[in-house]
Amino acid sequence: MKDLIIAVAMALALEGTLYALNPGGMKQVMRSALETPDRILRIAGLGALVLGVLIVWLVRG
Numbered sequence: 001m002k003d004l005i006i007a008v009a010m011a012l013a014l015e016g017t018l019y020a021l022n023p024g025g026m027k028q029v030m031r032s033a034l035e036t037p038d039r040i041l042r043i044a045g046l047g048a049l050v051l052g053v054l055i056v057w058l059v060r061g
Helices: 003-020 021-037 036-061
Strands: none
Touching: 003 021
8 A cells, every 4th residue: 555655646746747847848738638539548548557567567576
C-alpha cells in the first residue's frame, strides 16, 4: 500500500511540475487530446499501461 501511495505522489509531482514549468504547453496538449479520436487515445493509454507494468515488473522483479 505504501508503494501505491508513493507512486500516486510521484505522478502528482511530475504532472504538477509540467503545469508549473509550461502551463501554455499543457493547455495545448489538452486541446490536442480533445481533438484526437477516442480510438487513438485508447491505444496510447493501453500502451502506457503496458509500459508502466513492464517497468514495475522489471524493477520489482
